[in-house]
Amino acid sequence: MTISQIHASEVKPMTAAQRALAILGCFDQDHLLLTLSEISRRSGLSLSTTHRLVGELREWGALERAQDGRYAIGMRILELGSLEPQGMRLRDVALPFLGDLQAATNANVHLSVRDGHDVVYVDSLRARGGATVLSRLGGRWPLHATGTGLVLLAFAPVEFREEVLASPLKRFTADTITDPDELRRVLADVRRTGVGIVQDSITSDCTSVGVPVRGARDRIVGAIAVTISAKSSPHTVLPALSATARAISRGLGAPSAIGRPSTAA
Amino acid sequence: MTISQIHASEVKPMTAAQRALAILGCFDQDHLLLTLSEISRRSGLSLSTTHRLVGELREWGALERAQDGRYAIGMRILELGSLEPQGMRLRDVALPFLGDLQAATNANVHLSVRDGHDVVYVDSLRARGGATVLSRLGGRWPLHATGTGLVLLAFAPVEFREEVLASPLKRFTADTITDPDELRRVLADVRRTGVGIVQDSITSDCTSVGVPVRGARDRIVGAIAVTISAKSSPHTVLPALSATARAISRGLGAPSAIGRPSTAA
Numbered sequence: 001m002t003i004s005q006i007h008a009s010e011v012k013p014m015t016a017a018q019r020a021l022a023i024l025g026c027f028d029q030d031h032l033l034l035t036l037s038e039i040s041r042r043s044g045l046s047l048s049t050t051h052r053l054v055g056e057l058r059e060w061g062a063l064e065r066a067q068d069g070r071y072a073i074g075m076r077i078l079e080l081g082s083l084e085p086q087g088m089r090l091r092d093v094a095l096p097f098l099g100d101l102q103a104a105t106n107a108n109v110h111l112s113v114r115d116g117h118d119v120v121y122v123d124s125l126r127a128r129g130g131a132t133v134l135s136r137l138g139g140r141w142p143l144h145a146t147g148t149g150l151v152l153l154a155f156a157p158v159e160f161r162e163e164v165l166a167s168p169l170k171r172f173t174a175d176t177i178t179d180p181d182e183l184r185r186v187l188a189d190v191r192r193t194g195v196g197i198v199q200d201s202i203t204s205d206c207t208s209v210g211v212p213v214r215g216a217r218d219r220i221v222g223a224i225a226v227t228i229s230a231k232s233s234p235h236t237v238l239p240a241l242s243a244t245a246r247a248i249s250r251g252l253g254a255p256s257a258i259g260r261p262s263t264a265a
Numbered sequence: 266m267t268i269s270q271i272h273a274s275e276v277k278p279m280t281a282a283q284r285a286l287a288i289l290g291c292f293d294q295d296h297l298l299l300t301l302s303e304i305s306r307r308s309g310l311s312l313s314t315t316h317r318l319v320g321e322l323r324e325w326g327a328l329e330r331a332q333d334g335r336y337a338i339g340m341r342i343l344e345l346g347s348l349e350p351q352g353m354r355l356r357d358v359a360l361p362f363l364g365d366l367q368a369a370t371n372a373n374v375h376l377s378v379r380d381g382h383d384v385v386y387v388d389s390l391r392a393r394g395g396a397t398v399l400s401r402l403g404g405r406w407p408l409h410a411t412g413t414g415l416v417l418l419a420f421a422p423v424e425f426r427e428e429v430l431a432s433p434l435k436r437f438t439a440d441t442i443t444d445p446d447e448l449r450r451v452l453a454d455v456r457r458t459g460v461g462i463v464q465d466s467i468t469s470d471c472t473s474v475g476v477p478v479r480g481a482r483d484r485i486v487g488a489i490a491v492t493i494s495a496k497s498s499p500h501t502v503l504p505a506l507s508a509t510a511r512a513i514s515r516g517l518g519a520p521s522a523i524g525r526p527s528t529a530a
Contacts, residue, residue: 016281017318021325024345032350053282060286061380066350073348075380078387079405080289081346083338085297085331095391099364115326115340122343126360140344 019045020053024062024073029139033070086113087122090213090222093251098125101226101244105237108227111213112148114156115140117164119149122222141202144169144183145176147210148223150196154187155212155220161187175200196223197234209234211245214254221252284310285318289327289338294404298335351378352387355478355487358516363390366491366509370502373492376478377413379421380405382429384414387487406467409434409448410441412475413488415461419452420477420485426452440465461488462499474499476510479519486517 014022026034026042034042040050054071057063061076082088094111102109102125112119121139143149143164153164169178177183177198190196196210210225224245226237249257279287291299291307299307305315319336322328326341347353359376367374367390377384386404408414408429418429434443442448442463455461461475475490489510491502514522 015321017285017321018325020282020285021322021327025325027345027348029348032348032353056280056282057286060283060290062286064349064351072350073345075349075352075378075385077342078346078349078352079385080292080338081343082404083292083294083297084329084340084343085337086329087340087343088297092391099367099390102364103368113340120340120344125364126357139347 019043019049020057023050023053023057024077027073033066033068033072035070039071084122086221087120090248090252091123094213094222094224094248095123097244097247097251098123098224101224101240104240105226105228107237110148110225110227111222112146112152112210112225113222114143114149114152117167118142119146119152119223142170144178145172145198145201147196147198147208147225147227149210150186150190150198151194151210151212151223152220154190154196172202173200173204177201195234195238196225199230205230207232207234209237209241211241213245213252214249214256215252216254218254218256224248284308284314285322288315288318288322289342292338298331298333298337300335304336349387351486352385355513355517356388359478359487359489359513360388362509362512362516363388363489366489366505369505370491370493372502375413375490375492376487377411377417377475377490378487379408379414379417382432383407384411384417384488407435409443410437410463410466412461412463412473412490412492414475415451415455415463416459416475416477416488417485419455419461437467438465438469442466460499460503461490464495470495472497472499474502474506476503476506478510478517479514479521480517481519483519483521489513 022043022045023039026039031042036050036054037047039054040047043050045053054063058065058071058074061074063071064074066072090111090113098109098111108124108126110121111123112121118140124139141149143153153161165180165184169180169183170176171178177186194211197207199207201208206227207230208225208227210223212220213222213224215221224241226241228234228237246257287308287310288304291304296303296307301315301319302312304319305312308315310318319328323330323336323339326339328336329339331337355376355378363374363376373389373391375386376388377386383405389404406414408418418426430445430449434445434448435441436443442451459476462472464472466473471492472495473490473492475488477485478487478489480486489506491506493499493502511522
């Protein structure tokens with residue numbers, strides 16, 4: 001297959017680098033292992049182009065071959081991903097405190113940052129026997145559907161908030177907030193209370209309680225959340241969650257958290 | 266600059282995909298943020314090629330721009346890296362147990378897998394006040410210089426062991442084992458005891474104690490380690506470390522860990 005044939009089958013010509021990235025983009029949480037023909041189909045690239053690029057990606061360590069012969073994201077990408085500076089800095093400061101929070105609440109805890117209209121989990125500690133959650137390191141969910149997302153959206157600049165409110169709000173369950181007016185009211189509450197709470201928003205029997213994490217100049221740099229069973233009250237975890245957020249914020253140099261030591265420290 | 270000029274300046278012509286990967290490969294633990302000209306210099310690519318490829322990588326989310334205008338690895342790579350199946354599966358099972366181990370020992374704990382002649386840390390929990398270690402999620406160190414590396418090397422096939430023993434063994438400190446004959450003796454000890462111990466091997470005042478983690482068919486799939494001050498005895502952490510390795514191995518379906526419940530469970 002020639003370049004012109006490849007281009008003919010696509011809406012817009014891709015550069016070679018974009019084709020390599022398209023191959024990496026075939027992998028997601030539901031597609032951890034793919035055959036060559038699955039990669040070709042999902043990327044829209046010819047089998048011969050896929051074969052050549054997969055070979056180059058594998059040689060570099062971006063892809064690896066599983067025992068069953070299928071391809072997966074390689075260790076080199078895991079390593080490279082750990083260098084993302086926003087997540088790295090937050091994780092470095094937050095991890096011991098998140099461990100304490102998990103031990104104190106025996107629940108799942110997450111640390112999130114905003115990336116576009118989504119939250120990305122830069123760290124996630126799951127308790128044994130904790131509520132079942134779909135999140136994990138590197139997980140990505142829309143802002144409106146998670147506790148940390150509500151917090152990051154509520155405190156984002158108004159133009160960005162309105163951009164998200166004007167875009168389609170994906171529904172996961174009957175309880176996902178998808179009405180822009182309702183979401184606008186909820187966000188005002190989050191700004192007033194400093195806490196974002198969603199219940200059964202992505203899966204049932206799951207409440208996510210999020211609070212902001214601040215850094216230098218008191219800028220909000222991320223959010224942490226505890227995920228509990230919908231039967232539990234958010235008030236049972238809120239003091240520990242707030243104390244943890246203050247401890248992390250102090251570690252990140254947030255002026256508002258420096259003066260008074262948090263009760264958790 | 267034309268393609269032929271670029272090629273002329275390199276030992277071997279690179280494909281476009283390889284050039285994009287070379288740009289990602291410019292980033293490491295000591296180079297989290299790079300300017301365009303630093304990327305050009307480190308990759309050996311012309312400034313115009315670098316500019317174009319950085320643009321494509323940034324558009325896809327593989328690179329992001331920091332507030333100071335420099336480039337860094339992007340959130341999309343962090344997300345993609347979390348899909349690496351070997352690390353993901355291990356992390357999923359191991360994390361709660363590693364949290365227990367950290368709480369019990371108040372030390373830094375790691376989970377490693379082998380990648381080529383190195384260990385890669387697929388998870389790392391650092392205690393506040395624990396020994397200072399350079400490792401972290403995604404960190405990479407030579408097998409001969411770490412506790413988990415000794416374990417993974419000791420139990421690797423003999424041909425692979427001899428390949429590593431025949432290759433240059435990098436020295437980090439005066440105590441790094443760099444003599445092949447000494448390393449061969451140490452590895453025999455590790456096979457006999459099931460424990461890999463290195464002292465002051467990468468940094469001073471730091472002992473790393475590693476034990477294997479097994480999976481289906483009792484195959485060794487990784488190793489966990491506790492890092493303690495060189496003043497502490499490995500024997501103080503070994504029971505908790507062994508119990509944790511058994512608990513994780515049982516979670517991964519290792520037959521040898523299923524019969525008798527570990528004391529930590």
